[in-house]
Amino acid sequence: MSSEQSRLDPxxxxxxxxxxxxxxxxxxxxxxxxxxxxxxxxEVERNGATVRVRAEATPASALHAREQAVSAxxxxxxxxxxNDRRHAxxxxxxxxxxxxxxVHVGAKIAKGALVASIDVLGVPxxxxxxxxxxxxxxxxxxxxxxxxxxxxxxxxxxxxxxR
Amino acid sequence: xxxxxxxxxxxANRGEIxxxxxxxxxxxxxxxxVAYSEADRxxxxxxxxxxxICIGPAAAKLSYLSAPAIISAARATGCDAIHPGYGFLSxxxxxxxxxxxxxxxxxxxxxxxxxxxxxxxxxxxxxxxHGLPTIPGSEGVVADIEAARAAxxxxxxxxxxxxSAGGGGRGMRVVTSETELANLFPLCAQEAQAAFGxxxxxxxxxxxxxHHVEVQIAVDDAGxxxxxxxxxxxxxxxxxxxxxxxxSPALTTKVREDFLARAAKAIGAAGYRNLGTLEFLVGPDGKxxxxxxxxxxxxxxxxSEMVTGVDLVAxxxxxARGDTMPMTQAQIERRGHAIEFRLTAEDPANxxxxxxxxxxxxxxxxxxxxxxxxxxxxxxxxxxxxxxLLAKLIVWGPTRDEAIARSRAAxxxxxxxxVATTRDFFLGLLETPAFLNGSATTGMLDASGTAAxxxxxxxxxx
Numbered sequence: 001m002s003s004e005q006s007r008l009d010p011x012x013x014x015x016x017x018x019x020x021x022x023x024x025x026x027x028x029x030x031x032x033x034x035x036x037x038x039x040x041x042x043e044v045e046r047n048g049a050t051v052r053v054r055a056e057a058t059p060a061s062a063l064h065a066r067e068q069a070v071s072a073x074x075x076x077x078x079x080x081x082x083n084d085r086r087h088a089x090x091x092x093x094x095x096x097x098x099x100x101x102x103v104h105v106g107a108k109i110a111k112g113a114l115v116a117s118i119d120v121l122g123v124p125x126x127x128x129x130x131x132x133x134x135x136x137x138x139x140x141x142x143x144x145x146x147x148x149x150x151x152x153x154x155x156x157x158x159x160x161x162x163r
Numbered sequence: 164x165x166x167x168x169x170x171x172x173x174x175a176n177r178g179e180i181x182x183x184x185x186x187x188x189x190x191x192x193x194x195x196x197v198a199y200s201e202a203d204r205x206x207x208x209x210x211x212x213x214x215x216i217c218i219g220p221a222a223a224k225l226s227y228l229s230a231p232a233i234i235s236a237a238r239a240t241g242c243d244a245i246h247p248g249y250g251f252l253s254x255x256x257x258x259x260x261x262x263x264x265x266x267x268x269x270x271x272x273x274x275x276x277x278x279x280x281x282x283x284x285x286x287x288x289x290x291x292x293h294g295l296p297t298i299p300g301s302e303g304v305v306a307d308i309e310a311a312r313a314a315x316x317x318x319x320x321x322x323x324x325x326x327s328a329g330g331g332g333r334g335m336r337v338v339t340s341e342t343e344l345a346n347l348f349p350l351c352a353q354e355a356q357a358a359f360g361x362x363x364x365x366x367x368x369x370x371x372x373x374h375h376v377e378v379q380i381a382v383d384d385a386g387x388x389x390x391x392x393x394x395x396x397x398x399x400x401x402x403x404x405x406x407x408x409x410x411s412p413a414l415t416t417k418v419r420e421d422f423l424a425r426a427a428k429a430i431g432a433a434g435y436r437n438l439g440t441l442e443f444l445v446g447p448d449g450k451x452x453x454x455x456x457x458x459x460x461x462x463x464x465x466x467s468e469m470v471t472g473v474d475l476v477a478x479x480x481x482x483a484r485g486d487t488m489p490m491t492q493a494q495i496e497r498r499g500h501a502i503e504f505r506l507t508a509e510d511p512a513n514x515x516x517x518x519x520x521x522x523x524x525x526x527x528x529x530x531x532x533x534x535x536x537x538x539x540x541x542x543x544x545x546x547x548x549x550x551x552l553l554a555k556l557i558v559w560g561p562t563r564d565e566a567i568a569r570s571r572a573a574x575x576x577x578x579x580x581x582v583a584t585t586r587d588f589f590l591g592l593l594e595t596p597a598f599l600n601g602s603a604t605t606g607m608l609d610a611s612g613t614a615a616x617x618x619x620x621x622x623x624x625x
Binding site: 093094095096120121123145146147148149150 | 201216217218219220226231232234235236238239240265
């Protein structure tokens, strides 16, 4: 269904060929996507070969001040229109966040995976991935205070395998 | 006296009261963070605040009524105090205790005080012991139908059955005969159990067509208790207040001063602390009889602020901090007359049905001695999830007649489009003889009905 997947050669046999295909076919698409989505980093893995493109990082503040509180809904409302493949993982509670150890930029996460926990007065509240995909820009780090609904990080959905 | 630190307050409420608390904090040089639900993301308090934090989804149970979410939000934002406003968790002893356990000051009475004043039947007995006249009723909770029958027989029908754990006008049934009591007692107990988790009932003599008056009080940690005059809240619909004024037109000066002094003395001696309100009904003898206490800042507090010049929210915060009462009774001068109108998103022509939707036009009144507490703006979407209060218009005048004249002028300036409001109802009320001569009673809207009041409203171009 995705353009980058259709360009992958399913008959590639060697690892070198695989890597070549990845670079030639995927890189321009990934770079475009990076610009378009504002993701910090995109990583794609196939048969052991990995391509990772990274934009210059912009630090995300934790708990927001007024400006962000007001602008947030505008951004989230507009997001699906801009790119329906980019999915925000949001906090399910107000408290302090702990990201799962396997959540880092470029990591692949499965749908339904436990990706973070929000500590509410000592009680952990699970955050699970609604969609699988590649972890893009992180919007928080472990220990940060977070509000209900806050974007914790983004997931870039890739093809059917990530669903 | 214990001093408690209050440098940063989490405002755990919404609407106009969130703004009111925010203003008090700013004037006191205290930082404030507004806690809001997803449905209130675009509310004015969130826009005006320096900092805001989303505590949960629209459903109040998961946001404004969630003690863990609110206390966790206070910790996440580094707040050392929580102001609960009115409604929601404002009188919840367990919440106050949980906040204290996390080192957070609850701005209101302590958990121990809230617990002491939790049972309505218990408070009646406690304040009677401290010299407040109460309406004849049962001695505390009536254990069963037999006890209720005996108590009702002694005081005479009609009586009103009340849930001891109830509040906000809910959990009450008027009973006119012994046969009715047999039917209603189990039903009422069941309802109280379902609504408040406590089926205990007590009963009182039912007074119809009377005046509802209440006393604003404040008590510091040392027990110094002051009053800030009374408010008359007789214009009600189904136990919901619509208009409040101070002083009450129903009391003589002698009765008033005696009852205010006794109320302050009794509440201090009974161990109450922080801000509160004692509610009374005026008996056939013209004297007020205690019915219940509200352990919070109230919607109608500005009426007392306009008459006394005291910022009650700031005083409440100072008392929660452990400050000594910053004034004496003699320093509280009550001047003139103030009236408050609760403008709600309700359609008076249609059984006061609640409204929700976008405010398409909003023009607020102004002018000398006019105060307008509101969270509205044009384009604001009134959410369907919470109470329907849109704005409070409070007007002051040197006399009641002048306050009424200024109220008419100010109400005409109010323009709110997009949802039906109670504005025209109030314009009609201000042409209704019973209100103008000060004889409006709690039964007024049942008797003459809303239609007659609406018909009396002058046409205002909008």
